[in-house]
Amino acid sequence: MNVPAAWYLVLAALLFGIGAFGVLTRRSALIMFMCLELMLNAVNLTFVTFSRTLNDIGGQAAVFFVMVVAAAEVTVGLGIVVSVFRRRSSTSVDELSEMKG
Amino acid sequence: MIATAYAIPDVLVFLTSALLILVGAVGVLAMRNPVHSALSLIMALFGVAVAFVAQSADFLAAVQIIVYAGAIVVLFLFVIMFLGVDRTETVRVEPLVGQRVFAGAGVLVTVAGLITLFARSHWVTGAIAVSSSGQPLSTGSANVTQLGTAVFTTYLFAFEATAALLIVAVVGAVLLARRERAVDAEGSQS
Numbered sequence: 001m002n003v004p005a006a007w008y009l010v011l012a013a014l015l016f017g018i019g020a021f022g023v024l025t026r027r028s029a030l031i032m033f034m035c036l037e038l039m040l041n042a043v044n045l046t047f048v049t050f051s052r053t054l055n056d057i058g059g060q061a062a063v064f065f066v067m068v069v070a071a072a073e074v075t076v077g078l079g080i081v082v083s084v085f086r087r088r089s090s091t092s093v094d095e096l097s098e099m100k101g
Numbered sequence: 102m103i104a105t106a107y108a109i110p111d112v113l114v115f116l117t118s119a120l121l122i123l124v125g126a127v128g129v130l131a132m133r134n135p136v137h138s139a140l141s142l143i144m145a146l147f148g149v150a151v152a153f154v155a156q157s158a159d160f161l162a163a164v165q166i167i168v169y170a171g172a173i174v175v176l177f178l179f180v181i182m183f184l185g186v187d188r189t190e191t192v193r194v195e196p197l198v199g200q201r202v203f204a205g206a207g208v209l210v211t212v213a214g215l216i217t218l219f220a221r222s223h224w225v226t227g228a229i230a231v232s233s234s235g236q237p238l239s240t241g242s243a244n245v246t247q248l249g250t251a252v253f254t255t256y257l258f259a260f261e262a263t264a265a266l267l268i269v270a271v272v273g274a275v276l277l278a279r280r281e282r283a284v285d286a287e288g289s290q291s
Contacts, residue, residue, distance in 0.1 A: 017212035018126040024204035052156040068263040072270035079277035
């Protein structure tokens with residue numbers, strides 16, 4: 001018998017927490033993107049776990065689409081980082097403060 | 102005690118994937134050098150792929166390795182090298198006072214709430230077989246068949262939409278990363 005789904009769900013929750021902490025505390029835009037990937041992967045793991053538990057392939061299909069969207073998001077996000085770096089010579093999000101009120 | 106309830110290989114696979122995921126994720130967070138963070142990210146993503154295989158998502162595990170570890174992390178590394186930001190970030194300074202404390206508290210509450218939710222809810226209600234006639238998910242090549250059938254029938258519209266999204270993303274990335282030639286020409290003349 002496979003290990004219970006709850007183990008994988010708790011693991012995914014921990015992964016999501018680590019990723020969220022990274023997004024909240026790190027200031028390099030690149031590291032924030034990597035932590036976003038961690039959060040997306042935590043959600044993917046949850047999808048796959050429920051897919052197994054409920055015997056429904058729809059969860060795996062959702063993961064498939066999440067992966068496509070993540071790839072698109074990283075492409076555009078890194079394009080923005082490169083373009084910001086050209087003007088600022090920095091990837092720190094703290095220096096992008098023009099819109100501060 | 103655990104080993105008597107569940108098959109030992111499954112427990113070992115779970116422990117392996119948990120170790121890979123947690124060490125890799127903490128590595129992404131704790132490494133000073135962005136290149137090391139990207140390498141830790143590969144480790145975490147590989148752990149997720151192991152968890153996918155253990156839960157009969159073989160095709161997704163392959164895609165996870167190829168797309169995430171192969172393409173996305175390489176893109177990260179490429180940008181890190183391209184920008185030359187592979188010097189260490191000063192993590193000691195904390196511009197916002199109490200940012201880490203509040204972030205840690207918020208994350209702790211979120212994760213504790215999630216785990217409580219998992220522990221108290223009955224997810225398996227018996228109402229299975231939404232789309233797959235109640236059979237357990239297949240593994241191996243049958244998994245590819247099953248997933249492919251779902252993607253190309255039930256989720257066909259979403260599939261076409263992601264195709265359009267990818268085209269838009271590629272065009273957007275090219276536009277964003279392109280040098281503005283007119284500005285460069287003026288700059289060189291003056």
